[in-house]
Amino acid sequence: MSAGHHHALYLPGDTPVHRLPPQCKLIAAMGFAVAVVATPREAWGAFGLDVLLLAVVAAVGRIPPALVLRRMVVEVPFVLFAVAIPFIGLGERIEVLGVSLSLPGLWAAWNILAKATLGVVASILLAATTEPRMMLLGAERLRLPALLVQIAMFMLRYMSVILDQARRMRIARESRGFVARDIRQAPVLARSAGALFIRSYERGERVHLAMLSRGYTGQMPVIDDLPASWRQWSAAAVLPALALMTAVVARSLA
Amino acid sequence: MHVPDGFFNVPVSAGAGVVAAAGVAVCLRRARQELDDRTAPMAGLVAAFIFAVQMLNFPVAAGTSGHLLGGALAAILVGPATAVLCVAVVLLVQGFFFADGGLTALGVNITLMAIVTSLVGWAVFRLVSRSAPRSRTAVIVGSFLAALVSVPTSALVFTALFWLGGTAPIELSSVAAAMGGVHVLIGLGEALITALTVSSVLAVRPDLVYGARGLAAPLVLRTADGEVAVEKPATEPATPPAPKRGPRPILLGGGLVALLLAGVVSFYASSAPDGLNKVAADKGFNAYERPHDLENGPLAGYGVSGVEDERLSGGLAGIAGVGITVLVGGAIFFTVRRRRQDKAVA
Amino acid sequence: MTPGSDSGTAVSLQVSGLAYAYPDGTQALFGVDLTITRGERVALLGPNGAGKTTLVMHLNGILTAGHGTVEVAGLPVRADTLREIRRRVGLVFQDPDDQLFMPTVREDVAFGPANLGVRGADLERRVTHALDRVGMLEAANRPPHHLSFGQRRRVAVATVLAMEPEILVLDEPSSNLDPASRRELAQILKNLDVTVLMVTHDLPYALELCERSLILSQGVIAADGATRSLLADDELLAAHRLELPYGFAPSAHPR
Numbered sequence: 001m002s003a004g005h006h007h008a009l010y011l012p013g014d015t016p017v018h019r020l021p022p023q024c025k026l027i028a029a030m031g032f033a034v035a036v037v038a039t040p041r042e043a044w045g046a047f048g049l050d051v052l053l054l055a056v057v058a059a060v061g062r063i064p065p066a067l068v069l070r071r072m073v074v075e076v077p078f079v080l081f082a083v084a085i086p087f088i089g090l091g092e093r094i095e096v097l098g099v100s101l102s103l104p105g106l107w108a109a110w111n112i113l114a115k116a117t118l119g120v121v122a123s124i125l126l127a128a129t130t131e132p133r134m135m136l137l138g139a140e141r142l143r144l145p146a147l148l149v150q151i152a153m154f155m156l157r158y159m160s161v162i163l164d165q166a167r168r169m170r171i172a173r174e175s176r177g178f179v180a181r182d183i184r185q186a187p188v189l190a191r192s193a194g195a196l197f198i199r200s201y202e203r204g205e206r207v208h209l210a211m212l213s214r215g216y217t218g219q220m221p222v223i224d225d226l227p228a229s230w231r232q233w234s235a236a237a238v239l240p241a242l243a244l245m246t247a248v249v250a251r252s253l254a
Numbered sequence: 255m256h257v258p259d260g261f262f263n264v265p266v267s268a269g270a271g272v273v274a275a276a277g278v279a280v281c282l283r284r285a286r287q288e289l290d291d292r293t294a295p296m297a298g299l300v301a302a303f304i305f306a307v308q309m310l311n312f313p314v315a316a317g318t319s320g321h322l323l324g325g326a327l328a329a330i331l332v333g334p335a336t337a338v339l340c341v342a343v344v345l346l347v348q349g350f351f352f353a354d355g356g357l358t359a360l361g362v363n364i365t366l367m368a369i370v371t372s373l374v375g376w377a378v379f380r381l382v383s384r385s386a387p388r389s390r391t392a393v394i395v396g397s398f399l400a401a402l403v404s405v406p407t408s409a410l411v412f413t414a415l416f417w418l419g420g421t422a423p424i425e426l427s428s429v430a431a432a433m434g435g436v437h438v439l440i441g442l443g444e445a446l447i448t449a450l451t452v453s454s455v456l457a458v459r460p461d462l463v464y465g466a467r468g469l470a471a472p473l474v475l476r477t478a479d480g481e482v483a484v485e486k487p488a489t490e491p492a493t494p495p496a497p498k499r500g501p502r503p504i505l506l507g508g509g510l511v512a513l514l515l516a517g518v519v520s521f522y523a524s525s526a527p528d529g530l531n532k533v534a535a536d537k538g539f540n541a542y543e544r545p546h547d548l549e550n551g552p553l554a555g556y557g558v559s560g561v562e563d564e565r566l567s568g569g570l571a572g573i574a575g576v577g578i579t580v581l582v583g584g585a586i587f588f589t590v591r592r593r594r595q596d597k598a599v600a
Numbered sequence: 601m602t603p604g605s606d607s608g609t610a611v612s613l614q615v616s617g618l619a620y621a622y623p624d625g626t627q628a629l630f631g632v633d634l635t636i637t638r639g640e641r642v643a644l645l646g647p648n649g650a651g652k653t654t655l656v657m658h659l660n661g662i663l664t665a666g667h668g669t670v671e672v673a674g675l676p677v678r679a680d681t682l683r684e685i686r687r688r689v690g691l692v693f694q695d696p697d698d699q700l701f702m703p704t705v706r707e708d709v710a711f712g713p714a715n716l717g718v719r720g721a722d723l724e725r726r727v728t729h730a731l732d733r734v735g736m737l738e739a740a741n742r743p744p745h746h747l748s749f750g751q752r753r754r755v756a757v758a759t760v761l762a763m764e765p766e767i768l769v770l771d772e773p774s775s776n777l778d779p780a781s782r783r784e785l786a787q788i789l790k791n792l793d794v795t796v797l798m799v800t801h802d803l804p805y806a807l808e809l810c811e812r813s814l815i816l817s818q819g820v821i822a823a824d825g826a827t828r829s830l831l832a833d834d835e836l837l838a839a840h841r842l843e844l845p846y847g848f849a850p851s852a853h854p855r
Contacts, residue, residue, distance in 0.1 A: 085424065193447065201331075211711075
């Protein structure tokens, strides 16, 4: 894909979802995912309601369903795993179209598929409506260790630079007829990886020098602060609160 | 290997979250001691490097391709604490910015892929480089073994977590066999690439390899009277020695031998796996193997495409063969890992 | 404009007997001596690998001298003076990607003064002023990696100007620029009222912007004089692997 891929998830917009402070959205997405995981798997209705909740968020945030579906590709490996569970699962077995399947296995597959899908969609919506920089500011506001947030900040800033370097190396390799067929080509690739590490490390040193040159003493100065009002917090709380209520109700009914 | 939401129950997810948070907190402090105010930019750039290198697909034996997990590599190149931070940040960024890996599974993912791989890799590396005379070869061999052990160990921790709170009713031995088997193979690839990468960095900038620091030559002044040597003041502070709390050498050595055996045997097993082909398809072991191909789907432009899918079936058969082999070796590892974890907790 | 001695011949930068070797053992500097007075624009010329960048790294204490001293407006570069030294010496790196590490242009320009303790409206004013001086005010809220290379270099200059330095040190300012960006940057640099040390092997650029030049070769200062006369000395240039572009004659460019 294009070099711009790493920001493809963010969809610029000016909707109520986009405008919510990032720290509120982070907590909301987290809370929603926890609520979904805590929902008993027999509660079909509860999952239906969760889907509806996400659909409302997507609609308000004007996130096209196609984008969400496209990004759900990251889930595929585990979908394949989930599909395999009924075949290899233990316990009572039933016949479906002449194939013997494990009943608990089917439940487990459904459980993983439903929860993983809801979780992935919630993450996609979060990433699609929150600018990467805002996400970092939100994480900072949530009192994540500052150092961790800074590492993520530098990583996001230089990801494209390093991926570009990696791509140029690949083009250089391939334009000289290199094809990675089997293990014998590994040394060539490893040399590229080694060179990439050296370049990344040296750039890290230069960035550090650039920071020192402008008076860096180990603390990042706070330049932007993002306060969130109670109204914004409560607006963001609607999603996880409803999902949690659904989970609680489903549990008490089960 | 990015675990999604719903794969583990709430207690295990939360427990792993606590372990991950504690581990990252310790590493934040240790990394600050190692890198002082360079921590943020250096770790950020190394994290970006790991992110990029995870997109570089390497052809593995039997026609499948894998990519580096990078934990052991990072530990040897930049030190264990920084390595944990780098990989953890990569996982956080993948989870929050790319929706890759479940938000509730972040703790599991960080524990497995950042903490276990980096620390186990580093422990093995130290063991090897301490028991051998300090040389390039020792560093490279150490890197190979570190990566070789780190990947299946991580898979076994996964199995343990699965035993504690997996949501799928599968026999533990099946999981252990499948995870262990696939990851011994992946570990071999990881080991080879890690060793080659460390060796290529060592050839150009030996001073950058955390596990191997070189000596500096004295300064020379060019004056009218010719060249004069001057004493160099100690500009760089000596790196603090890592605290000696590695696992017991004998135990680890035993594990190493077991792994090597398992690895070597499985390597040969994978070349003649005809009869096992069907087992793999029936048992669905392939589900574990596929992540390493498909994870890169949207980013395949950076990888070396065209090697993975066409010969996938052959690879699957090989993997099943390895799985059976590892069932035996797995039992040994399990105890090694258990002991190690106990020590870590203590 | 800045504190320190204010007499007519005040020294901005004084380097004496500077030697340095990298951690990997390569020695880059073998005893460098040079003096720059306030308000001068000086070019530091030299072929690749002459030690130019290494020398620059010593000017604000990024690298510490293996031997010798560096003084900025009378203040020696030492561990305990680093903070003030780094305010006085504004370093513009060769690769603007190294210099622009913050998520947006505005935050990047604010980084330096914010580290000096400037906050609020004061900070905002400094940022605006610095961006205005390089003509990049409208890009304030954009991420640096969305800018063109020439724009990034101008923002890099602004990040340093925001610290109001005693001396501006530019490492290969014209490298990788297209002719238009090159001309725009020259215009900006000419209009700045600060001492400038410009490290380059772009000889016409040195002639256009600097009256005086130094030639650094094999880790020592090999020549020091008027840019025009240095560039007219073919033998000197050839001895230090410096070359004028084809068809370029310094005498044809009167000032």
